[in-house]
Structures are given as C-alpha cells and as structure tokens.
Amino acid sequence: MRATPRSLSLCLVLALALACKSHKEEPPSPSAAADAKAHGAGQPRIGLVLGLGGRGDESFNDSALRGLELWAAGLKYERGAYKLASPAEFQASLEPELAHREPPIIPLGIIPSVVQSRVAEDYEPNLQLMVDQKVSLIIGVGFMLENAVERVAQHNPGKPFLLIDSPLLNEKNEPYALPNVRAVTYRPEEGSFLAGALAGLVTKGGKIGFVGGMEIPLVKQYEAGFKAGVAATNPQATVISNYTGSFTNFALGKQVGQDVLAKGADVLFAAAGGDGVGAIQAVKEARDAGQEVYAIGVDSDQFHLAPKALLTTVLKRVDLTIYEAVRDQLQGRFQAGLSSQGLKEGGIALAPVRLSFPGKEEALRKVDALKARIIAGELRIPTP
Template sequence: MKKLALGLAAAATIFGSIGGMGCKGDSDKPAGGAAGGAAGGVKIGLVTDVGGRGDQSFNDGALRGLEMWAAGKKYTAGGYQPLPEAELKASIPVSLQNSGIAPLGVTPVVLTSKAQEDYEPNLGLLVTEKVGLAVGVGFMIENALEAAAKKHTGTRFLLIDSPLLDAQNKPYTLPNVQTVVFREHEGSFLAGALAGLASSSGKVGFVGGMELPIIKKFEAGFIAGLKTVNAQAADQAKRVYTGSFDNSSAGKRAGLDLYNQGVDIVFHAAGADGLGVIQAAKEQNKLAIGVDSDQAHLAPQNVLTSMVKQVDYAIYTAVKSVADNTFKAGDRVLGLKENGVGLAPVKVDFPNKQAALDKVEKLRTAIVEGKIKVPATLEELQSFTPPPIE
C-alpha cells in the first residue's frame, strides 16, 4: 500500500442523520431535518480526519468554511441552528473581510472519522447521499478519497492538504477531484521570526504531532524564520514529536517538558495534541503559538499568535464554485501570496512589539515578492542562508 498506513483504531461518529443510515457510531439529527435532508439547497458532504470536530484547529477550520460560511449554520448539541449574522462576521478574519463571504444556501452533511479505516466508508455514504461535493479533510484521507473518486466518477471531490499520489508517490490528477495544498513553511517562517523576536530567554521550542513530511514543513519553516532573526536560538531550539494528532495529554506533557527546560515560546503543529501544549503554556505562564486556526481564545494571555491555514476559505470557495457551476478539477497551492497561510493578530504584549511586527511584515513582503525562498524540508533548511534584514 502506498504511503503510510496509520492503523488508528476507534469508531466513527456521524454528525447528521444520513438518510437513516449509520456508520460505526451514533447520529445526531440537526434541527429542521436531517443533515442532507430535503430542506436547503445542494448537499455538501465533508469527512473529517481523526482529530475530528472540536480540535480548535484544522478540522474546526474546515467545518467553519462549510457550516458557518457556506451553509450559514451553527452546530449545537441539538443540531444545526441558523447562524446569527454577527457571529458570521466575527468568524471572518480581517484578511478575508472583503472577499465576499456570504451563506450559499447549501446543506452540510458532516461525518467525523476516528480511524483511517473509516474514511472510505464515510465517503461512500456521502456518495449515497448524492452530495454535490464530497470533501475529504487531511492528508491521511488521500488513499480513501482517491479510491472513492475512481469508483464514483460522477461525484465531485475536494481533497484538502494533499495532492493525489500515484503508486510512486508522484502527484497526478483525476477529472472529478480538486486538491488544495498549502505552503505551511511560509507561514511557519513568520511564526519563527516572531518567536525569536518576542522570546525573552532566547529559548524556543517546537512540538509536532506525527513525524511526517507535512509536519516537517512546519518545523523547517519555523526554524528558518527563527534563524533569520536569532541564529543562536535556532541552533538551540528544542524540537519534539508526540506521535499523534488526537492526544492532548501527550501534547501537554511535551509542552511542560519544554517549558521546564527554560523554553518560553513553543510553536505546535500537532492537531488536537496542541491543545495540551497551550494548556501547558497557560499553567506555566509561558507563550505558545497555535496552528491552523486562530487559537488565541483558548488562552488569551498565553497564545502569542497562530499560524493560520485558511482551510475554511479553500472549502468555501470550492463550495461556491459548485453552487455557481464553475467547479474545476486540478490542483491549487496556497501560500502567503494567495492569503492561504499567515499569522493571526498578535494581541499579547512584549518589549519592542511594534518593531518586531514591522520586521515580520518586511519578511512577509519579501517572501511574497520572491526575495526569500523558505525551506520546505529539513534538508533544505541545512543549506538555508538567512537573508539580511533591516
């Protein structure tokens, strides 16, 4: 089998009743009818990765793009409710406030997976529901989505965070699949630069989830940004992996260990494990940098910023293309230039904050203009020469 077989064992839970069907779990029936019922417009399906709903990060970002932005719905314990306009506006970041985000009248059908083995049957359920678009969230779903797309050529699919890969792990395309990947290393570069400028101890850390190439992109970019502003801190940076994406306790242990070694800022790229890192920062009165979504609300005094991936907007624009009948298969790559990644607002104060933010903005501009090529692998990091900055 090509790529990594993770073999995570658990049950899948269905968020939304799917035509009376179940898949390894319980179902919740949204208010006003089942998700994917007759009410509303075209049905849009989404299968989460193992982090699931409530990870305050990658999956929640995906759900925001579908449920809040595209459907205008708010998910509650009792099911979907209309999303108040004020909450919709508050959920849209400053960088996207002029992008025309407005509900499209679609009906969300959401399945959350607890193991890799759940991906393909969940995608099959979405096909059975005749969704206008089936969204697979996360690189681990690539195998399953590829198989489903080949089997169900009349269904459109959206794969988030991975290209389609052939038996030799080379990217290729299918006529009914759109893929979206991000230049995570570019946003992580800015996070590293900010960490180096904001650290009072000169000791900075990184916590990754599974030790996979996509997470190494975060690590490489982060250390490159740190090296650009503080070479000594980059050389001494502590880097650890938890080995999972759904274990906040493991993240907390990793965070506490780093903080106890004198590290005062930790950047995590660890999914739900990162919630534990942020909790550790809160308990130790240190700083953390969140990932994928703006995680400042989890610990307003302890989250310096977050390296945001606009998964929400990638999904919203794909759904809009389905609604507008302009959907196109193929690959999309989103980085700083495309506003696909970036830093969340920095609300925590630290000495010389404005000067630091100005320097980070200059670095962002240099990357957008092609003056800085951020390393995407640890091998590229070894040969990376920091650019001169004012």
C-alpha cells in the first residue's frame, strides 16, 4: 500500500547552509555557514534522503552518510555543523581493503544535502525536495523508500536516482528498471555465512545467538546465511534466534540480547540496526562482568562499541556503493539498472578480526578458504 504525504520533514543536515525551502528549516550554525562560504561555491550537490532511524545508528544509515559526507565530500558532521575531516580521520575510516583500492577513494569536491525522514509519509516530499534543489544525484537510503523513489523518478525522468538496498518492484512484486534509477541490492547471506563459520569455531558452549530487527526477507537473509555458516564449521552447535520487530529501539535490542545470552549463547550476531547496538551492549556488559561471550556486528564496523567483545562485523558497504555512484555521476558514467553486490564485488565483507582467542590463526584460515570458494562460485549460500 502506497502512503500519501501528510507531514513535513525535518532537515537535520543543512547541505552546508543550502537549506530546505519548503520544509521545516534549521538555521545554519556559524561554522556550517563558514564552511559553505569557503568550500561550497560552484561545487555539485548530492542529495540523500534517510529512512527512519537516521543519523547515529552506528550501522546502515551511518554507512550511507560516511560514503557521502566523509568520503565524497571530505567532511565530518559534528554538533549540527560540517567541518573538514583531517587526512588522519579520512584514512582511519578506510578498512585495509579499501585503503589500497584502485582507483583510490579520495574526496570528490561535492556538497552533501541530507534530509532525515521522521515518518514514512516524508519519503516522497523529501525526494521531491532534492529535485527542487537541483542536486546532481538523488539517493534514497533503504528498502522502505522504494515506492517513493519509483514515483518521484517517474515524475522527474531527467534526474538520476540511486536506490539503496532494494530493486524497483512492479505490481506483481517483480524487479523492473527505470531509465533514470540505479538500484543496488546486496547478498548479505555471504558475509553472514563467514560470520557464522567463525562463530562456530569460536563457541565453547555450542550455543550461538542471532538477534534480528524486523522479521522481513532482508533480515532473514542474514539469519539464513549465519545458520549455514555455523553448520559448516560446527554442525553440533545450536543457533538461538530472536527478533525485536524494529530497527530503532536500543532498549528492546539490549533486552532481547540479554535474553539470548541467558539461554546460553556465547557468541551473538546482531543484525538489527539500532536495536542491534543494544544487543551488542548486552554482550559488552556480560563480558565486562566476566563472561566469555562475543558479539558480531552488522553494516558498519562496530568494533568501537565493544572493543573487548566484538569479533567482527558483517559489512554491507553502502558507503562504497554511494561513493562510487557519486563518482560515476561526476564523471558522466552513471548508468541506471539493477546490480547485486556480494563478496566478489566488494559490496559485502567481514571487518578485521582484532580480538585474540585460542586457535585464531587456524580459524581465520578456514574462514578465508570458505570466502574463496564463495567468490569462485563453488559454494552457494542458502537464502530464505
């Protein structure tokens, strides 16, 4: 069912003082205005519309913002204003695989224009706002924006759009293409399989947890891949699954995480957005209390959330997808269509395993061997 617009959007990010005209507007801070004056003249603007949850989720949305703001614009967002990121901050955001990528990831000289959606009815007017602001590329972040991107793109055939994490779907729920929309989906089951394989090698008690957000096909992909990975390295292990039903409830995620730990899980994979951050906090507190438990994060590298407990993160490189789309647009190479990103394409990956544990070197060798088989097409991961 398609929603009709009924409420105003809140513009959290001010596009370097190029503010929203028709929606509720925040006054630019002095530092944001100064940055705009110093760095904004004549530079192309890229528009990005966030779904619910938005900035600060330490996961999916923050990955999107990293790709646009830090990588493409060379800026960091602090206390309501943009500031130039230092070379050290820029480099620290690049994982080893990306730090040496060719062509290199370098700032592209764009101005980010980011709008936060408060309710689903905001999606379409927020996307149209980007059209009205005459940005060079409009990005819709998340599967929930699929209907809105479809409608606004159809009404504005001369404007390019990027839809993240969903294809365009027709009335029969079948993927189809529009000539001005690049839609990117991912194969998270591949990274989740590797995470499950690692969990199966690390667990001591034979019980492993999975905490999902909304019980939808996208999240079920993570669960299916994770369970298959556990079975590949530890067929006797049991996976305890639970869903929170949302992506924005930290307290509920923590509660569900505590429940899974109470059932005996000693490794917990959280694929639940903001709820997952709560589940990781439950693992962190249990670890601080002396339990030998581990967490696995999702989407953005979440090691900083629990540096004594986080094994790795299943990365969905939304940041790289957005950066490369912006670069393509600026270089006149942007093409519409549907693409699927997995381990082979670099759209899915595991973050570095920084913690030490018994048998780590052998475990990583086994995981790397499985990764090579997936990339070679020798091993196909089940999906729901």
